[in-house]
Amino acid sequence: MDKPRDVTDSELAVLDVLWNQPQATIREITEAIYEDYSPSSHATVQKLLERLEAKDCVARDRSGFAHRFRATIERSDLLDRQLEAVADKLCEGSLTPLLLHLASRTKLSDEERKLLRKLINDRT
Amino acid sequence: MDKPRDVTDSELAVLDVLWNQPQATIREITEAIYEDYSPSSHATVQKLLERLEAKDCVARDRSGFAHRFRATIERSDLLDRQLEAVADKLCEGSLTPLLLHLASRTKLSDEERKLLRKLINDRT
DNA sequence: GACATCTCAGACAGAATGTCTGACACTGCC
DNA sequence: GGCAGTGTCAGACATTCTGTCTGAGATGTC
Structure with missing residues (x-):
């Protein structure tokens, strides 16, 4: 491992x-x-x-x-790996705290906010 | 620098x-x-x-x-630093792509989804 | 004063990283 | 066939980071 x-x-x-x-x-x-x-x-x-x-x-x-x-990997795969590494190190492997953390301190435009809401609602 | x-x-x-x-x-x-x-x-x-x-x-x-x-730093400060490092490396320093990326692939409970919506709406 | 405990400076090995050299193989042209 | 140009491959090398450890000297307690 x-x-x-x-x-x-x-x-x-x-x-x-x-x-x-x-x-x-x-x-x-x-x-x-x-x-x-x-x-x-x-x-x-x-x-x-x-x-x-x-x-x-x-x-x-x-x-x-x-x-x-x-x-053999895309840029977004690499992003995934890096985010998982951070999650492993600081959040016991869970990505959810990262998401909530980012949501609470990132400034968003109206456009981005709208997109984000859509993304959230699409997840089942 | x-x-x-x-x-x-x-x-x-x-x-x-x-x-x-x-x-x-x-x-x-x-x-x-x-x-x-x-x-x-x-x-x-x-x-x-x-x-x-x-x-x-x-x-x-x-x-x-x-x-x-x-x-002199909290766990969440460290999380910030790490996320910024990832953003610097892969997203030209912007945290927004990280947020959108995470939102599109993280599974959320209803509870978490609700909290996340609130977080988004509270940001002005 | 004897002894435990502390700080501090530095040595040390192992690994990761970026760079470079030398030996050898293949290609194409004369 | 021979040769120049281009490739690969193995490995050396200095530097840095990391975790560990040792020894010298200062400070505290009894």
Whole structure:
């Protein structure tokens, strides 16, 4: 029952590229993140992808010469994970206190308030 | 603008004791956390408190021989910090997406739903 | 004064993170 | 076939964070 490691800021940058551009190669990702492409930044991205793969956030297609990567989680999945981690840490795993806490201190526009009411009513 | 470090699980255990028992000494905290009191566990708690102090989570009263500690943040403040950290990381700092996200996937009892509606309506 | 208890400074190992180097494999072109 | 360009992979490396522990010295009690 080992706690899944958090996704790092650098790793998130890689995921961001992958969300915009699925099936990217390491070179493409590197060029998107670092302004100057170099063998070492290429290797850095390689290592980040390797770790993201270990965290089940990325899948690798080995069929071509240069491997192609895609994200296996969406941004909202990651949000879920993070919120669950907070809930585990501070609310015995329950998300409800988070929701109530946020509802009591977040300023909402009329628009958002309306949407939120709808969301609540739709849940059975 | 360095990002404030997260509170560790061990540090949280210390805060938990402090929330139950304000004005505690290191010895009291140590005895509450570790089953066997020892000089080394005492020193460990000392170090955790030192780090919590650096993170502005704990204040120290040096007037007596043995210092007394109290938490300077509540559990809900910590919850706030964590949620803000998630928002910074994934939602450009806005808490609203978190709220909407949670509202759309958290199961609520009728009781909770009622409370949540009230919370929303009370926000101006 | 003897002894327990405290604080404080710092050492220490293990893990996570970001970076980089070197060895080797594949591709395509001459 | 040979070679340059590009890939992968394994691993070294410094830094930081975390939890733990030791030793020196100050303060309290009897």
